[in-house]
Amino acid sequence: MARRWTNDLTWADVTPKSLYLNRRQIMAGAGALGAASVAGPALAQPLEPNTFEEITTYNNFYEFGYDKSDPSRYADAMQVEPWSIKVDGLVDNPGDYTVAQLLEGLTPEERIYRHRCVEGWSMVIPWTGVELADVLGKLGVQEGAKFVAFETTVQPENMPGVQAGVLDFPYVEGLRLDEAMHPLAILATGLYREPMPKQNGAPIRLVTPWKYGFKSIKSLVRISLVEEQPPATWNQTNPHEYGFYSNVNPSVDHPRWSQATERRIGGGLFSSRQDTLMFNGYDEVAPLYEGMDLVENF
Ligand SMILES: Nc1nc2c(c(=O)[nH]1)N[C@H]1C(S)=C(S)[C@@H](COP(=O)(O)O)O[C@H]1N2
Ligand SMILES: [Mo]
Numbered sequence: 001m002a003r004r005w006t007n008d009l010t011w012a013d014v015t016p017k018s019l020y021l022n023r024r025q026i027m028a029g030a031g032a033l034g035a036a037s038v039a040g041p042a043l044a045q046p047l048e049p050n051t052f053e054e055i056t057t058y059n060n061f062y063e064f065g066y067d068k069s070d071p072s073r074y075a076d077a078m079q080v081e082p083w084s085i086k087v088d089g090l091v092d093n094p095g096d097y098t099v100a101q102l103l104e105g106l107t108p109e110e111r112i113y114r115h116r117c118v119e120g121w122s123m124v125i126p127w128t129g130v131e132l133a134d135v136l137g138k139l140g141v142q143e144g145a146k147f148v149a150f151e152t153t154v155q156p157e158n159m160p161g162v163q164a165g166v167l168d169f170p171y172v173e174g175l176r177l178d179e180a181m182h183p184l185a186i187l188a189t190g191l192y193r194e195p196m197p198k199q200n201g202a203p204i205r206l207v208t209p210w211k212y213g214f215k216s217i218k219s220l221v222r223i224s225l226v227e228e229q230p231p232a233t234w235n236q237t238n239p240h241e242y243g244f245y246s247n248v249n250p251s252v253d254h255p256r257w258s259q260a261t262e263r264r265i266g267g268g269l270f271s272s273r274q275d276t277l278m279f280n281g282y283d284e285v286a287p288l289y290e291g292m293d294l295v296e297n298f
Contacts, residue, residue, distance in 0.1 A: 007110075007111065007112055008281070009112040009113070009114070009124060010112065011112070011126070048124075048264045048265075048266050048267040048268065048271060049124065049266060050123040050124050050125060050265060050266050051266060052191075052192045052194075054123065054265050054266045055123060055125055055191060055192070055200065056072055056197045056199055056200060057069065057072045057199075058123075058265055059071035059072060059199045059200065060117065060119075060213065060214070061075065061161075061199055061200075061201070061218055062161045062166050062167050062171070063152065063154070063155075063159040063161045063162050063169065063171065063219075064159055064160055064161050064199070065160050065161040065164070065166065066161065066166050070160070070161065071198075071199035071200075072199045074158075074159070074160055075197075075198035075199040075202075076198060077155075077158035077159075078153070078155055078158050078159070078198050078202070078219065079155060079158060080198065080202045080203045080219075082098070083098065083099055083203050083204075083221075084096045084097070084098065084221065085097045085098075085099070085102055085204070085220055085221055085222065085223060086221060086222045086223070086224075087102075087139055087222075087223050087224075088222070088224050088225075089145065089149070089224040089225040089226050090141065090142040090143075090144050090145035090225040090226065090227065091139045091140055091141060091142060091145075091225045092139065092140025092141075092142060093138070093139050093140050094139075099189065099203050099204050102135060102138075102187075102204070103130055103135070103187075103189070104138075105138065106130040106134050106135070106138075107130070108128045108129055108130050108189060108190070109128070109129070109130070110126060110127070110128055110193070111126075111127045111128075111129060111186055111188075111207070111209075112124065112125070112126045112127070113125055113127060113207060113209035114209055114280050114281060115207075115209065115213055115216075116209075116212060116213060116248045116262060116276065116280045117212065117213040117214070118212035118213065118214055118234075118242065118246065118254065118259075120257060120258075120259070120261070120262055120263060121262060121263045121264070121265055122262045122263070122264050122265065122276075123264070123265045123266070124264075125191055126191060126192055126193070127186065127188040127190070127191050127207055128188060128189055128190035128191065128193060129186035129187050129188035129189055129190070129207065130186060130187055130189075131183055131185065131186055132148075132180050132181070132185040132186060132187050132206070133180070133181040133182070133183060133185070135187055135223075136148070136180060136181065136225075139223075139225075141177070141225055142225065144227055145177055145225035145226065145227065146176065146177050146226070146227055146228070146229075147174050147175065147176055147177060147180075147225075147226050147227070147228065147229055147230055148174060148175050148177060148180040148223065148224070148225060148226070148230075149172065149173075149174045149222075149223070149224040149225075149226050149230035149231075150172065150173045150174065150175075150206055150217045150220055150222065150223055150224075151170050151171070151172050151217075151220065151221055151222035151223075151224075152169075152170050152171040152172070152217055152218055152219050152220065152221065153170070153219045153220075153221045154169050154170045167233060167237060168233065168236065168237065170221075171217060171218070171233045172217070172230065172231055172232060172233050173206065173214075173215055173217040173230075173232045173233065174226075174229060174230035174231070174232050174244070175208065175215070176229075176288075177225075178288055179208070179285075179288055182284075182285055182288065184208070184209060184210060184282055184284065184285060185206070185207070185208050186206075186207050187204055187205070187206060187207075187220070188201070188204070188205055188206075188207045189203060189204050198219075200218070201216075201217075201218025201219045201220075202219060203219070204219075204220050205217060205218040205219060205220060206218075206220065209280055209282055210247055210248060210279040210280050210282040210285045211245070211246050211247055211248060211280075212242075212246045212247075212248060214233075214234045214242070214246065215232075215246050229244060232244055234246075240255060241254060241255050241256070243297065243298035244297075245289075245294075245297050245298065246298070247279055247285075247289070247294065247298075248276060248277070248278070248279055248280035249278060249279075249294060249298065250275065250276040250277065250278060251278075252294065252295055252298050259276055260275065260276060261273040261274060261275055261276055262274060262275075262276045
């Protein structure tokens with residue numbers, strides 16, 4: 001599999017005017033990392049920038065409640081130190097890992113990704129992270145593993161949404177192994193070149209930009225290599241509305257709303273909705289689904 005990946009978004013797509021100075025400081029300190037961003041093919045619609053403020057105050061993190069403002073209001077109470085990630089199942093190197101141990105030997109890089117929530121809104125977010133494939137490579141995936149299962153921390157005393165039981169926790173998700181190995185799939189540890197804010201899934205979360213946002217599970221405490229398709233929280237909550245694959249697909253509507261267009265957060269008062277792109281514009285994942293009925297496997 002080709003491991004090189006070219007960013008199709010640059011800082012021009014992300015950085016708002018209000019953060020321009022901040023951006024210049026970032027770029028000055030970033031050296032080759034910043035210079036390495038290469039503009040790719042133009043997207044169907046011009047991209048509106050997303051501010052750090054937008055990215056960190058308009059969130060879905062149901063452990064803290066279902067309002068978009070709940071995570072930024074309550075996530076501060078989440079304990080992220082010490083942090084331990086259990087690795088188990090069909091791996092050569094199972095165990096309990098700190099984030100540093102999990103990432104040892106890997107160099108986090110910047111990935112500026114579109115983010116499309118199943119609810120019909122979107123953002124552009126500059127993540128910092130490592131390819132999930134590189135982490136799995138270190139862990140040593142054994143013969144027979146076909147899926148990767150992920151689990152979020154549960155801290156009832158620190159999480160009002162857990163106390164209220166708004167979903168069946170822990171929040172769990174899963175990927176087919178070949179999806180997990182795709183170079184677009186990352187474990188992110190930061191955004192805007194800062195450590196991951198708690199409301200965005202500190203200290204480490206999955207990001208799969210070609211899938212609806214709910215697949216990008218936050219605040220990971222467990223990664224398991226398994227043989228059978230693992231449970232996924234939204235799929236289990238409402239299998240009629242949320243499939244296991246949940247690839248962004250403008251031609252497969254949610255039973256209660258169209259997925260053909262999306263509202264870019266921060267697009268401004270007069271911004272119109274823009275077309276949603278197949279695989280959220282990440283066509284390079286198409287080979288993963290060759291021969292699959294993407295209506296049936298939504
Ligand atoms: N553990 C956990 N992970 C989660 C969620 C959640 O409620 N709990 N929400 C998902 C949804 S629906 C979206 S759109 C994204 C939002 O990520 P962001 O707040 O960093 O933009 O996180 C996903 N990961
Ligand atoms: Mo979402």
